[in-house]
Amino acid sequence: GQQLNQSPQSMFIQEGEDVSMNCTSSSIFNTWLWYKQDPGEGPVLLIALYKAGELTSNGRLTAQFGITRKDSFLNISASIPSDVGIYFCAGQRFMTTDSWGKFQFGAGTQVVVTP
Amino acid sequence: DAGVIQSPRHEVTEMGQEVTLRCKPISGHDYLFWYRQTMMRGLELLIYFNNNVPIDDSGMPEDRFSAKMPNASFSTLKIQPSEPRDSAVYFCASSSTGPNTGELFFGEGSRLTVL
Numbered sequence: 001g002q003q004l005n006q007s008p009q010s011m012f013i014q015e016g017e018d019v020s021m022n023c024t025s026s027s028i029f030n031t032w033l034w035y036k037q038d039p040g041e042g043p044v045l046l047i048a049l050y051k052a053g054e055l056t057s058n059g060r061l062t063a064q065f066g067i068t069r070k071d072s073f074l075n076i077s078a079s080i081p082s083d084v085g086i087y088f089c090a091g092q093r094f095m096t097t098d099s100w101g102k103f104q105f106g107a108g109t110q111v112v113v114t115p
Numbered sequence: 116d117a118g119v120i121q122s123p124r125h126e127v128t129e130m131g132q133e134v135t136l137r138c139k140p141i142s143g144h145d146y147l148f149w150y151r152q153t154m155m156r157g158l159e160l161l162i163y164f165n166n167n168v169p170i171d172d173s174g175m176p177e178d179r180f181s182a183k184m185p186n187a188s189f190s191t192l193k194i195q196p197s198e199p200r201d202s203a204v205y206f207c208a209s210s211s212t213g214p215n216t217g218e219l220f221f222g223e224g225s226r227l228t229v230l
Contacts (some may be wrong), residue, residue: 031217042119042206042221043158050217088158092217102171103219105158 006089006106014114019076021109023089031092032072033103034063038085046087047074079113086110117141119222121207127228133195136225138207139188148219149182149192150206158206164190176201197229 006023013019023032031050035043047058049065049072056063062075072091076083089106120139128134140147148163162172167184175182179198184190194201204224210217 033217033219035221040223040226042208042223045218045220048218090219102160102163103217107157 004089004091004104004106006109008109009107010110010112012112012114013079015079015081017079019079019083019111020073021087021089022071022073023091023106024071025091025104026070027091027093028069029072029091029093030069031103032063032065033090033092034061034072034074035088035090036085037088037108043088076111079111081113081115083111084113119207119209119220121205121222121225123225124223125226125228127230128197129230130198131196132229133193134197134201134227134229136192136205136207136227138190138192138222140190140207140209141211141220142188144209144211144220145187146210146212147184147190148208148210149190150208150221152204152206152224161192161205194227197227199229202227202229 004023004025033048034046036046037043047056047063052065052069053067054065060077064073086108088108090103092103122137145166149161151159151161161174162182163170164184180194182192204226206221206224208219208221210219
C-alpha cells in the first residue's frame with residue numbers, strides 16, 4: 001500500500017490557473033516518478049527524477065526532486081480542461097538488487113479543471 | 116512502439132470461478148510488476164519478476180493468487196477461486212535497467228468484477 005504522503009487529495013481549479021502538489025516521505029528516495037491517470041486507463045509516466053535538487057519540465061509540467069530526497073513537487077502551469085485526472089507520485093529506494101524496482105505510491109491528487 | 120499489453124480489459128465473473136489475467140511487457144524490459152488498484156487501498160504491488168524470476172511476492176494477498184512468467188514476453192496472474200473482495204483493477208507494468216533506470220510503464224489495466 002501507499003507509504004507516501006501526497007497532498008492535496010483533490011483540487012478544484014479554474015482553467016488557466018496553476019496547480020501544485022507534493023509528496024513527502026520519512027524515507028530517502030533515489031528516484032521520483034510522477035504519473036497521470038485518466039478514468040479507465042493506466043497511469044502514464046509524466047516526469048522522472050533521479051537527482052536531489054533536479055528540476056525537470058515536460059511542457060507545462062515541472063517537477064522537482066527535493067534537496068532532502070524525502071519529497072518531490074509537481075506543478076502544472078496554465079491548466080487546461082484536459083489536465084483533469086488523478087496525479088500520482090512514486091518513490092523508489094535502491095538498497096539491494098532485491099529492493100530495486102519496488103516503488104511506493106502516493107494516494108493521488110484528483111485535479112478538476114472548470115472552464 | 117507497443118506499450119504494455121494486458122488482457123482482458125474487463126472481466127465479470129461469479130464467486131468461486133478461476134480468473135486469469137495476461138500481460139505482455141514492453142520488449143526488452145527485464146522487470147515485470149503486477150499491481151492492484153482499489154479506491155480504498157490505492158496502488159498495491161502484488162509481485163514482481165526480474166528476468167522471468169519472481170523476486171518478491173510478499174504483496175500477494177493469499178494463496179488464491181498466483182503469478183507466472185514463463186518467458187520474457189508473457190506473464191499471467193491467476194486467482195482461484197475468486198471472491199467479491201478481489202474486485203479491482205489489476206495493472207501490469209514493466210521497466211528495464213539502463214540509463215533511465217526506474218521508469219515504470221503501465222498497461223491499461225484489467226478491471227475485474229467478482230459477483
